[in-house]
Amino acid sequence: MDMTLELIFRPLVAGLLGAVIGLDRAYRAKEAGFRTHFLVCLGSALFMVVSQYGFSDVLQEGITRFDPSRVAAQVVSGIGFIGAGTIIIHRQFVRGLTTAAGLWATAGIGLAIGGGLYWLGIAATAFTLLGLELLTIMFKKTGIHSCSIRFSTGIYENIAKTTEMIRQQEGRITSYEAEERTIGTDKRYYVSIIIRYNSPKEEFNIHQYLQQLPDLFIEKIE
Numbered sequence: 001m002d003m004t005l006e007l008i009f010r011p012l013v014a015g016l017l018g019a020v021i022g023l024d025r026a027y028r029a030k031e032a033g034f035r036t037h038f039l040v041c042l043g044s045a046l047f048m049v050v051s052q053y054g055f056s057d058v059l060q061e062g063i064t065r066f067d068p069s070r071v072a073a074q075v076v077s078g079i080g081f082i083g084a085g086t087i088i089i090h091r092q093f094v095r096g097l098t099t100a101a102g103l104w105a106t107a108g109i110g111l112a113i114g115g116g117l118y119w120l121g122i123a124a125t126a127f128t129l130l131g132l133e134l135l136t137i138m139f140k141k142t143g144i145h146s147c148s149i150r151f152s153t154g155i156y157e158n159i160a161k162t163t164e165m166i167r168q169q170e171g172r173i174t175s176y177e178a179e180e181r182t183i184g185t186d187k188r189y190y191v192s193i194i195i196r197y198n199s200p201k202e203e204f205n206i207h208q209y210l211q212q213l214p215d216l217f218i219e220k221i222e
Contacts, residue, residue, distance in 0.1 A: 048114025
């Protein structure tokens with residue numbers, strides 16, 4: 001293959017591999033989708049190509065020593081700024097860490113393709129997808145999960161019933177906020193609860209239980 005076409009081909013392949021990983025993230029409605037992963041992988045490959053071949057005219061003069069890994073090394077640290085933008089911390093929840101790690105891995109795939117290591121980049125893409133999907137399926141029913149519940153009710157006893165039900169389901173309340181508002185002659189309670197539990201089954205049971213309580217409106221469960 002002509003060298004010029006080879007150099008154009010590398011970022012293209014990298015971008016496509018990045019888009020494959022991004023489609024998985026977009027399917028799960030994550031912060032960074034296929035366009036972000038496409039650009040990260042393509043850009044990483046481009047930096048790698050430039051670091052290897054972009055200074056050939058200077059090197060021909062024979063007066064300059066050049067380390068082609070220096071430009072590529074900056075991608076590894078620079079991608080951290082993009083990854084940090086996908087991490088959200090809200091009310092004891094930390095979200096986006098997996099997406100940030102995926103962007104970091106995607107940048108590595110781009111560097112590999114940019115360096116001409118096609119099979120390594122393809123294998124790394126497969127391993128990344130394997131880690132994102134297969135491990136999610138394997139460990140979905142194990143480990144600690146978090147859930148945020150917000151609801152409003154005009155019956156104070158509903159709050160006590162909800163907290164008691166959470167304890168019966170072996171859930172642990174890590175944050176609790178309740179606000180009383182008076183509308184005319186009626187009182188309404190706005191409640192926000194964050195719980196931790198061992199299985200997704202508990203979240204389903206809690207949602208089902210709340211729907212059965214009278215005069216209770218579920219605002220959000222996530």
